[in-house]
Amino acid sequence: MGNCQTSSSRPKSTDIRISLPAVCIVWQTAMIILFGVFVRYNDETDAHWGEHMRQKNITSHVENDFYYRYPSFQDVHVMIFVGFGFLMTFLKRYSFGGVGFNFLIAAFGIQWALLMQGWFHSLDPVDGTIKIGVENMINADFCVAGCLIAYGACLGKVSPVQLMVMTLFGVTLFAVEEYIILNLIHAKDAGGSMTIHTFGGYYGLVISWILYRPYLHQSKRFQGSVYHSDLFAMIGTLFLWMFWPSFNSAIANHGDGQHRAALNTYLCLAASVLTTFAISSLSKKGGKLDMVHVQNATLAGGVAMGTAAEFMITPYGSLIVGFCCGILSTFGYLVLSPLMEKHLKIQDTCGIHNLHAMPGFLGGVVGAITAATASESVYGHEGLVNTFNFVGEFANRTVNKQGAHQAAGLCVALLFGLGGGALVGGILKLPIWGDPEDENCFDDETYWELPEDMESISPIHHYNHHSAGKHSDGAEPNFPMESVMS
Amino acid sequence: MGNCQTSSSRPKSTDIRISLPAVCIVWQTAMIILFGVFVRYNDETDAHWGEHMRQKNITSHVENDFYYRYPSFQDVHVMIFVGFGFLMTFLKRYSFGGVGFNFLIAAFGIQWALLMQGWFHSLDPVDGTIKIGVENMINADFCVAGCLIAYGACLGKVSPVQLMVMTLFGVTLFAVEEYIILNLIHAKDAGGSMTIHTFGGYYGLVISWILYRPYLHQSKRFQGSVYHSDLFAMIGTLFLWMFWPSFNSAIANHGDGQHRAALNTYLCLAASVLTTFAISSLSKKGGKLDMVHVQNATLAGGVAMGTAAEFMITPYGSLIVGFCCGILSTFGYLVLSPLMEKHLKIQDTCGIHNLHAMPGFLGGVVGAITAATASESVYGHEGLVNTFNFVGEFANRTVNKQGAHQAAGLCVALLFGLGGGALVGGILKLPIWGDPEDENCFDDETYWELPEDMESISPIHHYNHHSAGKHSDGAEPNFPMESVMS
């Protein structure tokens, strides 16, 4: 699979004038109908909150979950739209597509996520409706993050219609695996190392593998960055990096849970910056730094702390995780990405394997180990119960068993990513979605009206003519692989 | 009016070396004096807060309004300075003016707004002083937003001195209409669909109409965007989009009021993204998307939810409003803007009619309908009283009457916008303000020291010579109208 596609003799149509509007309008209409049937305000969002307060003996409005979580929600929201969006503007001529399509699919995804997650987690048993509030908003943003990660692997090679399909299925799969991991297996994953990053990463990689483009080198002129596109990408990087402590703590337990998750993530991220710079410098002649590494590998610490952030991993434990992740992720960009493209036929535009899949998997492992080694002496009895939610049917679970269940959860995330990616990749391979020719990948011209300054620099025919002899092998590595050690 | 201005034979002076410093220094000095006479800390900002807590039986510092509202304030603050500022950087050669003058007039406006709004809303009857705290800071930012919207219509065509004058009068008018709408009419408008967007939109449009420039096509070379200026504008768009839930909830009631307003706005905005992409794609050959729409129409949902956000409009109701607004606003960019320029002689640089005036008006209508159809079965008695503040002299108001009063409030906002715009437009037409020639509009060269790379691309004389024959009609539509259906 993957390498059976030839540079099609009949040019593909990238006309999405019917398909994109149709998908947007029809799906949005479906959202309205489904919301009309299913979605209602929860106790803390409803105008009956005052009565609810009296019933529950709540004395202050500040106990409304809004005040515990809304600042974190806004940080997460910035990560989704500016963080992921601008991180994907690094290509010299696909910045509109990077930030614009990210905007589109995230806006659709959060609506669908409110429904899918609502059916699994917030269904009112009395009237069968979904009751939503700020925590649902955070979870919807989380769910969308998984799909945006998958977009990173496909950046520049798919049409917006494909992205909408990828998001529809991605959110659905996410909600199911999340339910299995968090509710059935009862694993903890506040920051989503498993549910978000492992799932999203492998989901995107398998899709990218199935959509393998053997002649992608034909769009080599559009690959790589320019100076200012790298700076736009740094906006994304920094907002992700700064707000990751909010991401990992947003739905952690009130009090020490949120506090500790933020602190651990803050430390872990700081450490991964230093090791990223170290390995990046070490890999190049003269010790020159590579923006690809700085933009991406510095974030690996946040990914890897997604499960264990709310545990008592200790401050130095957080630093150790960050230390390892910065090295691992940079190493991935240097070594693994070129190998994966050459031997596994996986073209991973943003290198999500190095930023999300690997560190996410590592984060799941760290979480399992940290859980298995938890003890009452460290947490206190009450702390242990609260942190791992050992109540109800799970009241008698031991920490060892919890560790095993964390590992099981990781496997579920992995399997859903691989299996879901295969399913959705197959669907996206149908020749009906308006995706571009290999030679027009990474080019905003395909889907966007471009300003004059960009219209003038698209010498496609000249280029192909000129470079026909240079790029004759079908497996020339593309830009993320240019960061190989010199 | 409007079309009586000719391309003046005597070149206008754009020298503002006396006027701008004079205005800044004198007005800032006036602010200091007026603040000295009138403005004091309120109970929650004053060092006597500890005593105040005991008197009022407040047991925790967290009940200080700072903790309820400051995170929302900061989000609003980002919208005002980065959101509006960067949204206006889209022009290829007026980005300094876009973000820089936005900075200047907002910094002045918030001071004047603290005074004007203070006299109407926060006057201490005992000592005649204005007592301020975080809610005043939010309201001042809100008030300034109205003036920044008006700036959007005039972007590139006015001098900074004119902008200061426009802000001085705009804030004054805003405070009066707000007092009438909120206090006398007792309409609710937490997110300012009426007071901010309807008022600000029509205020700017009428000013732009009065300052009509028949030869604006002479600066055609500076119109439109370049690739990276569109990306800078996307920074503005996204920060506005992400933080709009904070905008509409910032001064809503504690507890469910803020919570619900944020949730409704979040949903409404998501829906308007999808319909914006749909209509944008539908309007162009090949289904290509237009950055003008993505940058602007996606925000219309936030504008239209400004009045009803704190009501029980229901989640699907929010989606419906967003659905309609995305379509309406994109349609405005495609069809109405060109028509308005051609037939009404309104040159609306940023298309604020489509982003603020129309959706704001619609938001006022939605608010009136939602209020008129409110019921105790939905809100609960207590919820109804709290949401609409049916206390004191308004204790016996019915929801139907409230709906009518909402509509009356909308009319007041509209009238103040139209009338105020006419008054201020007349003042700004005086030939003393240092505004640029038609051929030098949209050019930062006029008011800014430019870096080398920009100095070299100003071939004014060559251009005029070269293109004299092409642009002979006086009503050639300018760039926002270039987004007409192809």
Add this chain to the structure above:
Amino acid sequence: MGNCQTSSSRPKSTDIRISLPAVCIVWQTAMIILFGVFVRYNDETDAHWGEHMRQKNITSHVENDFYYRYPSFQDVHVMIFVGFGFLMTFLKRYSFGGVGFNFLIAAFGIQWALLMQGWFHSLDPVDGTIKIGVENMINADFCVAGCLIAYGACLGKVSPVQLMVMTLFGVTLFAVEEYIILNLIHAKDAGGSMTIHTFGGYYGLVISWILYRPYLHQSKRFQGSVYHSDLFAMIGTLFLWMFWPSFNSAIANHGDGQHRAALNTYLCLAASVLTTFAISSLSKKGGKLDMVHVQNATLAGGVAMGTAAEFMITPYGSLIVGFCCGILSTFGYLVLSPLMEKHLKIQDTCGIHNLHAMPGFLGGVVGAITAATASESVYGHEGLVNTFNFVGEFANRTVNKQGAHQAAGLCVALLFGLGGGALVGGILKLPIWGDPEDENCFDDETYWELPEDMESISPIHHYNHHSAGKHSDGAEPNFPMESVMS
């Protein structure tokens, strides 16, 4: 000193392939070890928080300091990484170094600051460990701010290894001077006019003086900005400007302390925008504005309000401080920077003397005066005690004495800046750090892999040949001085 360096005959090596990775890996490893030995969760971050609540009779999770301070922390965090980072992207060809090295040294600095400040402020006397939580995170970010200010003076002229050394010593010196000022002298300095800005400013200026480069004009082709680099810098400016109220209030007292500090800073910053625009316009032919001033001097109000923000300085007092600072700082860019370069041999790339050192010193003076004139009639007895923390051994301190101690604190900050700068400047002058030749300063080519569009514009040899005759004097002022009155 300073001017004894010649344009070395043997070209310097800027190869940092060993030194930078070595420093990053070794120091990060040291951090892990030291954290392992010393750093633990504090009561509010630890899983025993539930038990702690019962012991202390705390009834709500919202009393966890996380909810009081985390939103402010995130604002401060944005200032450190995006604010300072993007403010330093203004150079046309050193934007990677500006934002990238800022990222590196801040990530290292916060770890080292947690340790250094922890030993002085958060040491648990029982077990000798440092107990950390959100307030430590804020203080670590504050501490790093001092080093980033110093980086501003050296921007483009030092290697990343030098920056790491500068940060190591800077954080150490900061922690000591902060301990002396806040604990021994018992001065108040919530926003760090003295501890952060005065110290950091003079620390950087003295280092820059010692590292004086007489032939810096040889890199003149890289000095100054381009249009879009100025816009990137405005992102930094605006995030600093918007979030400065959070900076000055982040560690102020709960309740009125935080509330008042935010309000005062908000007002002060607004005023400094107007006077900055006024002086900038006044200084140029035609009243044209200078982006250097808008990017920097507008922030001076926040710096100068760092000490007095939590005092009862009154709203109009805040405006007066902002009024003066905008003028002073812009005047500094216009007049003092060129003079300092010419006569004092201080090459201050970002003009930190005008933005941090001077306004910081002024802020210390304002703080001393405001403290000395405090009274029970204004603060109330309880307010006075709380605001100045007149408890324990300081219970009998008078406000006059407090004013004198504030002044003493300012002197300590100044001395530590000057002395520390001399020490560290001497160390950084050793020829082992990989800093660039004078002709390669301000050039990302030295330490970064650059995208194609930048590789092609580096005509070093051509330039030198071409311009040899023009720049024969060794003291030609560099770009920040180009803003001299015309």
